Amino acid sequence: MPRTRIDQKSAAPWWADAVIYQVYIRSFADGNGDGIGDIAGLRARLPYLQELGVDALWINPWYPSPMADGGYDVADYRAIEPAFGTLAEAEELIAEAHTFGMRVVLDIVPNHTSDQHRWFREALTAAPGSPERERYVFRDGRGTDGDQPPNDWRSRFGGPAWTRIAEPDGSPGQWYLHLFASQQPDLNWANREVRDEFESILRFWFDRGVDGFRIDVAHGLVKDPALPDLDIPADALFEHERHREDHPHWDQDGVHEIYQEWRKIADSYAGDRVFVAEAHVREDRLARYLRPDELHTAFNFPYLKCSWEPKAMREVIDRGVTSLAEVGAPPTWVLSNHDVPRHVTRYGRHDTSTHEHDTAGGGTDLELGTRRARAAALLTLALPGGAYVYQGEELGLWEVEDLPEEVLADPTWERSGHTVRGRDGCRVPLPWSGLDGPFGFGPKGTKPWLPQPAEWKSLTAQSQSGIPWSMLELYRSALRLRREQPGFGAGTLRWLTTPEGVLAFERSPVLRCAVNFSGEPYPLPKNWGVLLASERLTNGHLPPDTTVWLWGGGALAGRA
Structure with missing residues (x-):
């Protein structure tokens, strides 16, 4: 429902x-x-x-x-x-x-x-100082012929934050500000x-x-x-x-x-x-x-x-x-x-x-x-x-x-002179089902805009659904418990005293979370039940690089 x-x-x-x-x-x-x-x-x-x-x-x-x-x-x-x-x-x-x-x-x-927005196209055909240009940040350049940018600001994607335009008559013209790609002219919010x-x-x-x-x-x-x-x-x-x-x-x-x-x-x-x-x-x-x-x-x-x-x-x-x-x-x-x-x-x-x-x-x-x-x-x-x-x-x-260079689409790749690959690696299309590409991202035979690793066949939503200890089922369980347990969500937390390398906090009198950052197992209190753990627990101990949600009574070690 x-x-x-x-x-x-x-x-x-x-x-x-x-x-x-x-x-x-x-x-x-x-x-x-x-x-x-x-x-x-x-x-x-x-x-x-x-x-x-x-x-x-x-x-x-x-x-x-x-x-x-x-x-x-x-x-x-x-x-x-x-x-x-x-x-x-x-x-x-x-x-x-x-x-x-x-x-x-x-x-x-x-x-x-975008530089293809109607406003910017109008600005390019208008005169300096016109209402159309006032929607953006246009300035005259520095230097004898105005051939230097108005200041030394840099684009977040590399290179200068200014690009010079040609005026409607073809002559070298003003510069416009773009704190990101040159195709992204900054608006003038004083307007x-x-x-x-x-x-x-x-x-x-x-x-x-x-x-x-x-x-x-x-x-x-x-x-x-x-x-x-x-x-x-x-x-x-x-x-x-x-x-x-x-x-x-x-x-x-x-x-x-x-x-x-x-x-x-x-x-x-x-x-x-x-x-x-x-x-x-x-x-x-x-x-x-x-x-x-x-x-x-x-x-x-x-x-x-x-x-x-x-x-x-x-x-x-x-x-x-x-x-x-x-x-x-x-x-x-x-x-x-x-x-x-x-x-x-x-x-x-x-x-x-x-x-x-x-x-x-x-x-x-x-x-x-x-x-x-x-x-x-x-x-x-x-x-x-x-x-x-x-x-x-x-x-x-x-x-x-390891995406092939020819598919890289992030503007950082071009503006860095092909030295910084950019953000495409975190934007690869999702794997949904099947053992071969496109892994259910689209109909069979679809070629995704970025290639998916063959190894993702073990990470599809289909292959993980219903499988205990899969990442997908961990998230499903965590989100279900978060809805069901009134101690989660809005509110406060109270830190608990723990050995070095372990963090633990209380969300309510009966709800706690412990994270073991250390290289050694951490013994959990016997009078607390386990709601959910990110890894299998071993003999009542929290393994390294593992988080557990606890419920019940008692205390981990007292409050900090």
Whole structure:
């Protein structure tokens, strides 16, 4: 039967402790056999997602796009990419997901558009200083002939963040800002027309039953109008961003006024509509985005990037919980997404905190990474707040690091001069069934847009379904217990005193979680029952790299 989780929780809104499944639609399921995932494929798999036990779906951009950056270069925010389906199909999907008890969250991309967006095409044919150009960030170049970029800002995908255009008469013209690919011109959020347009886009989708939005680059919309130089070497770009307090194009104070207006729109609709921020900001500044009159939730990226080490993990969990408590917002935990290496691979590396896609020195131990991924799943789902599951993590998929160069589509590959392979390895189409490709991703004979490893035949949803100790059944059990046990979800945690290398916390007087990061088995208390464990227990001991959920009475070792 469809779930109605919102009715089971009397006080907290649904998003406060929801488990949301991320659908990278291009790689989820192909309904028509063209090798590209689509709405038809997603609709056919709704029963699978309901059985998995998730509360909502977050769908990556499904708008018309030239796909210069996997759909994050949007050409029309009120339509559907033809390769994915039609607007009518999208509306049917939203309604159908609701009948299965699942809500739908869309991606919105407000920092930039595609260079094929109507607005940008109009800007290219208009004059400098025109209303059409004022929608974007156009500037004259530096130097005698204006042949140098307006400043030294760098693109996140490599190279300068500025591209010079030819004016309508063919002469060298102004430069436009693009903090990402050159096909993604940045919008000018100081322009009222831009603000009005996105408020209209929000209403367009809310009117069609969408339950919320994940906001891409939520921290990047407002730029310092002076456009000052960064004055840093290119190889220090990311480190600089993490520490600078007055960054000229990230985390400017003006973004909060925008989100206050967006919150008013969301609150005007029934049903607890939600915003989740992709905000790569310092931890001490994240809560500012989640004040009661702004956004609702934000991804906890420090947790995603944390090393598999107890001290670091406890510290990042503590910071994630306490920093948001100041504004009454729940934490939102995530292990993988479409931008970072799958955590089976990350946890099998020598450096478990790296979030770079290229293989780290020493290679990857997938057996170890899988064991830790299972433990991390139970740890994540036991924490207070909400959680996200990236498609395929419930199958134990790893990062595909040997894709042929000719299929690589991530803009990082080109802009780095073919030195950084980019994010395609975590976006390979899912294996659903069968012993040969396309493993049920599409009809027999379908050639997926990225090739699947032959080894994934043992990781298909079909091969794992009903199999004890499979990754899929671990997730199904964990999500079922999370719904059934009132101690999980929203609330607090209390740490328990344990030996070095073990973390344990209490979620309620009768519900606890313990994680063994050490190399030695940890003895569990005899007066506590086992709800679920990521690995088989041995003689009442918790093995290394294993998590267990406990219920009953007594205490592990007293409180810290």
